[in-house]
Amino acid sequence: MSEYRAPVREMLFVINELAGLEELGRLSGFEEATPDLVEAILEEAAQLAGEVIAPTNRIGDATGTRVEDGQVRVAPEFSDAYRQYVEGGWAGLAGNPEHGGQGLPFLINIAVEEMWQSANLAWSLCPLLTQGAAHALEVHGSDELRTEYSPKLTSGEWTGTMNLSEPQAGSDLAAIRTQAVPEGDHYRISGQKIFITYGDHDMTDNVIHLVLARTKDAPEGGNGLSLFLVPKRLPDADGNAGDLNGVKPISVEHKLGINGSPTCVLSFENAVGFLLGAEHNGLACMFTMMNHARLNVGLEGVSIAVRAYQQALAHARDRVQGSALGHEGRVTIIHHPDVRRMLMTIKAEIEAMRAVAYVTAAELDRAGHELDPQVRAAYQARVELMTPVVKGWITESGQHLTSIALQIHGGTGYIEEAGAAQHYRDARIATIYEGTTGIQANDLVGRKIIRDGGAALTSLLDEMGQFGEQWNPSDGLASVRDAYVGAVNDLRESAAWLLANYKRDATIAGSVSFHLLMQMGLVTGAWQMSRAAICAADKLAKGGQDEEFYGAKLVTARFYTEQILPRANAHGSAIRSGGETTMALGEEQF
């Protein structure tokens, strides 16, 4: 019913023209990442995504998951797709070459990741979490642990999880109670974890849990937490999955969406666990994974919107309703202006969001591979600033876009068999897990803006400002430039307001944080759309280029600045109104 065809051309445009693949390829370690190789990789991934993974999307939603004899079962089609994914070597694309990975830039991985997510969001969570676990192990694991576990996580032969939440500890990790008791070279872990995505499944013969727990006599709060590696099955003498450890899936949740993926309650009963990093340093270790994981989850807003868009577009091209001036008889609904408005809105926001996500991924690559430590640090600061924006803004928007895609279907959109509703349900999780939008917004204003006195943000604003000043627009783009410059200035005012006022009252930063996150997303989106338009105008001026593709870039950039970007200023107004009314009511006045 709903097919998926990866937008390889769009992805390559962003990778090459906006995220700067060529420059990245000059960095040590990335020499192999040539434009030709990347194109070949994307074409191959597109085939796997479209032909193998995408057809499992509806099946997983209908089948769901279940616990059977202490073992979680997923749709058999998921296992088959996963096997082909592992056999194709996709799991280790950006993995450490020492452990069998290909060491390609995260920028390439994120494009491939977008395909898996669009093809089947529920399925894609398992690869995503496995890469996160592999990465954390690389950074914090002892040599012994890395030798034993890294190759199998890098190849995807075993999968990984993040075990954070407990019933009383959701956003508030400091409230975690799971206990770790030392015993020889390892610990014994006991407690209950909830909301564990792919906490158990039957796609592979082992699952490696990364578990936040509290050692005995550890300080209260977040500073008492340590991170442990707890395998479902302990490796035997040959390094293969051996005896069961003390981890049991108790139940799987009945969710609004992503029904193909098991969301588990896990019970740890005296399970053998190995310390990652130092004792009491668990939160910091967990946060190592966060930049990667949050960028990847942010990307889900792009991916699910793409899937929903493709289906809505097919419907709009197919469904005949009403008439239109200049056309004989009944017309397909893509001829109706309001349907066009909806399609353009989805298209323009997807392009802005994808560009921001990919550019941030490339910055993460540079933060790791640039030679100059100062340059590395600057990229690191930029990535840290943008990570909550990518996670928060893109997932919020992605959700809204799946709603518009459903709307394009009219009454059919509300019928489950049509499939549009699944995207709408699936997308709804992305603003919640891996830190809610509120948590992202808090991270943004607290850790990423106020903590460095606005330095990283000022650097971004200056760069965006200079870009606007130096932009001498060709015909047709003057209005885009003006709207962009206005929006950057408005964002600058919001930032200045925050830095001047947050000390007045402890609640002010939190009251305006969501609006600042959204404003930053919309404005950085406009920056990338402007860069795309300039590039397209250049290509068109040179002639001989694909006029349809680059012509569309000009129109889409204009649409974005005219119809989407004004929302940024609305967020700015909300910020500068002061947020005092947010906390003004007594609890009983609600």
Added chain:
Amino acid sequence: MSEYRAPVREMLFVINELAGLEELGRLSGFEEATPDLVEAILEEAAQLAGEVIAPTNRIGDATGTRVEDGQVRVAPEFSDAYRQYVEGGWAGLAGNPEHGGQGLPFLINIAVEEMWQSANLAWSLCPLLTQGAAHALEVHGSDELRTEYSPKLTSGEWTGTMNLSEPQAGSDLAAIRTQAVPEGDHYRISGQKIFITYGDHDMTDNVIHLVLARTKDAPEGGNGLSLFLVPKRLPDADGNAGDLNGVKPISVEHKLGINGSPTCVLSFENAVGFLLGAEHNGLACMFTMMNHARLNVGLEGVSIAVRAYQQALAHARDRVQGSALGHEGRVTIIHHPDVRRMLMTIKAEIEAMRAVAYVTAAELDRAGHELDPQVRAAYQARVELMTPVVKGWITESGQHLTSIALQIHGGTGYIEEAGAAQHYRDARIATIYEGTTGIQANDLVGRKIIRDGGAALTSLLDEMGQFGEQWNPSDGLASVRDAYVGAVNDLRESAAWLLANYKRDATIAGSVSFHLLMQMGLVTGAWQMSRAAICAADKLAKGGQDEEFYGAKLVTARFYTEQILPRANAHGSAIRSGGETTMALGEEQF
């Protein structure tokens, strides 16, 4: 898990202070509608809604509906609630006294309707459609038909439906193919209808269908349609439900939400039908119901948001996570600014939407009961202008608010057992049925603005403008006044732009229509919030009033103008950018 307590006080405030119950009570026919009676009615309705209907909401979602031996079955709990509703005389609250109705203002009915909808949206659709059918019959039925059917529809003993959609005819009613062949004093109806809400059920022993069909040799398109009354069972000699007519439920849809309500495919096979109104005048007859029905469906945006809000509020008061400055230990999440922002957003938008919906309902009452025909006509024009705004803006916002309510729950919100997800799923239909938002926006710009050269809109703008000019704000409300006046001026610019430009290109009106609808909703919302704030300030100045309630009104009005209203200007910017990019791409460029 999720209880519902009708916000009677909020409703009475709007009814008395904003919608002008006292003035309404001076009109002929409405003398009984005294504030005391209305309060008593609302308290009684609140009891039925909270204690009887609300507990069936989760049950209906879990049970769903099914076809069994050619008969649709709904949850037995629905039948019991419906019986109590009929026995309490609620069905005929605003019905014609000649047929057993109480003839009370639609303003009162809409408040009661809000309660049914909040309590159980899926259930409430049956009363809603029955009232619509009863109203259409009153206006268009012959004396004979009215004698036979009106008392039973007015009392709710029998229920009603609207049969419009066919597979090829959704928004495009002109494409309807169902046939009507004359036979003596009646017709024979044959064809298939889809998406028929409560098209069949086992709560009552008869269902009265209003069916749009095409008589033989009728002109093509909408002008060839006629409206027919087709009972499920033909009345016997005593007027009771007798033999089955030729209408059969074929199947019920598997939907995203409102699962307690059957959405039927109905097959009409030579069914006996009776003409309502004149032949070929079916669309006009159907549109008689539209103002009522669209206001009622618009109201659903308020109602479902209220239910979701109450649950989110209870969660925010209960769930302990994290700490807050000035509070010892862990705190409930209502102490966190971003949670407050979400609660305030829902609260403020609900109050604005309810006020606009109720005020429009009161205007509808006046359009029918004022003595002076010119005054009646002015109210009628206002109601017609505002109807698509109430339907479109309120349902779009209501959906968004249920999403925020889910977000307040964090991970729990995504788990079906928690209930927040049901509201989110249920709300999603409201922007689709009874005319999608696109259809409402089209109606607004085409029939309600361009057709009269902007007269009705100008009258509204002038009234809102004068209100702003005459408003000499007390301390604390100056910023509200200024923001309001700015927003009205911005809307005026949007309207002027549309009227000056729509002739340039046939697609312009449709390209900007959605934004104009949303801008009108947000600005008329600000008008009512301002009126509420002025009233509250007066009450507080007089002293001795409920300071908590009226104090909250001042804060909420400020929050609305500071954090919600700026979106109106964003829609204004989008309108005045011209919408040219909306239609600029070729179909293949998407």
